[in-house]
Amino acid sequence: MRSVAIVNQKGGCGKTTTAINLAATLAAKNRRTLLVDMDPQGHCGIGLGVPEDRIEQGLAEALLADPPGGADPDAMLWEVAKNLRLAPSTLSLAGLEAARGGLAHLPDRDARLSQFLDRVADRFDWCVIDCPPTIGLLTFNALRAADEAIIPVETGFFSLKGSERQAAAIQAMSARLERALPLRILPTLHRPNAKLATDLLAAIERRHGMLTMPLVIREHESLREAAGFGQPITEYAPGSEACRDFIMLVDWLDANPVACTRKKLNAVIAARGELALDDAASASAPAASGERMADLLSRIRQQASAPIASMDSSTPVERVLHIESPMSGEPQ
Template sequence: MGSTSVRTIAIVNQKGGCGKTTTAINLGAVAAARGIRTLLVDMDPQGHCAVGLGVPADGIEAGVVEAMLATHPDPHAFDRLWPVGRNLSLLPSTIMLALQESSEGELSRLADRDRRLSLALEALSPQYDLCLIDCPPSVGLLTFNALRASAEAIVPVETGYFAMQGAHRQRQTIEALVHRLSRPLACHMLPTLYDPASPLAIRILATLRQHFDDLLVPVQIREHESFRVAASMGQPVIEHDPTSQATRDMETLLEWLVANPPGESEPETLQSSQSNSRVAEIAQRVESGDQSSPEPPVPVTFGVEITNQGIRFRQPGQQEQAMSVCGDFNGWSVSATPMRFDPKIGAFEAVIALPPGQYRYQIAVDGRMHPDPYNKQQQSTDPDRPISVLQVEEAGG
């Protein structure tokens, strides 16, 4: 990390439970341990950064709200910081942050309301090499302030069943916000809660590579109990268990970020060969669980596909789940067309012979219907309840 200017990264996802705050806290802690002067900014009204770092809520008298509402230059800029440890400071959230996106909030009434975090960080930036902003699980004024202040965004993507649907939505959201910013913003999708022993997670990761290869970080943050235990003790995992795989995952992510500074679209041609070989080595080590293993399997295509046998529906899942296809062709019955689980590919399949025409359908997972997250063709009168659409053409058409 260069010391001439601070590198500011927003960690953003409008979905909760994807590892956003875990990434912010623990990436900041491993960076600080490497001697990188790090500022962690909590833009989430829930204030989980303070909880995860053992900062008592009743001890926080001021934080990011006061920093954004202050006049500039701000003589009290550093007074609001909480020194968490060597090279690591927290600009905490307070309960007042939740009010700022409403019409009653003072922030929402300011003419430069979307630039207030940028102004607040200007006074602090000379003292830091890295600034990580933990965003709220929503898209609003607070998130837009974070992106306005950042040159990069990390989007944690949980490697579960709805990963593809969530990843597409996050990309669309980021693109819409970047359009409003009227400037580039480097976006990195980070696979989180990854289980290398799960066929589902392996297939999801392969599919994410297919669809988001240009954005996907070649590092996976695996699901570790160490993260939860450390958070419950108010410690980053590097302090709780410095030799754990959880710590190594975060160190690997830091290595990748250091080797890929912003504004360099092809870092492998600009970094030293030693640095790149190191990043490739540790990324492969993380993915393989620190053990030698064969190359990842060829990605399986999920969604709907026309085959010689008929229309094949394929969805990733776990064997204990119940999955079926329901649509116009079977009276929307959740039991008429069950999907069979194939443990070799970690996915459910069903093949249906359908005559030419347009069909609406959904995937039923344990009795609950959802649109096919791997089919972009959708229609619905209710935008919150889209229905997937399939077009079967005439043979030779």
């Protein structure tokens, strides 16, 4: 199963729209697809016509399951289309990040989602994770579970200014997880007939170079209409330009696979008799204390909203964000 996290702190960038329609397009191409809604607002469920008051078990219950990863998938996953299942969220998911919310004191606090996904991996070809618009334990869980991350960036001025901070923040979180997570920039909500949008798209490509995907998701009224009717674009307007944009996105991802998925990497490391980077190892390794994790999250949030630092390709992410790995320093 190939897992991709759709992540951006900025609202209005098309994050959830991208997650829903990427997952639906994969499913329409006969890929067994799981859409994971890690956003407590539950917009994936809303956009696919799943009423929150009928969700008896959501991701909050799955993340707190005992034993870890022990939640019953059949009781939680919704079949929203052929080849497409949804792991829904409710507002109760937001409380898990609080000091007494349940996740903070668990030794495997940032590995709970990956443990659940490992249990259902054989059922799916793809997993698309819609991340929350905040930096916290839910986002850490999503990035640990993902093989790659996509940052949707609106071709607008404020999105351009924030895209570097967003990329640096994700890279810093990946460093905390002791892994190099492949990262890609996806231009979204693009208006090809607007000169400013075209100029800003060129600026995004210059600023992020090879990280920028060579395609765009254009702004279409049909995408908003589809969400309003609780349908993905593949069902609402399968012949539209909007649907063709997502078909191109899927085709590009197919042609550009990640070098090695998390599951395959762990298998190779374990076969060599080295320290496996799996969830069991993560749980037994010395974890950062709850206070230190909270401090790390606070600093990443502050730096992600601060003025952009001067950075070139040789500048360490930790230097830009002024953080250190929570695994470094004195033993916990």
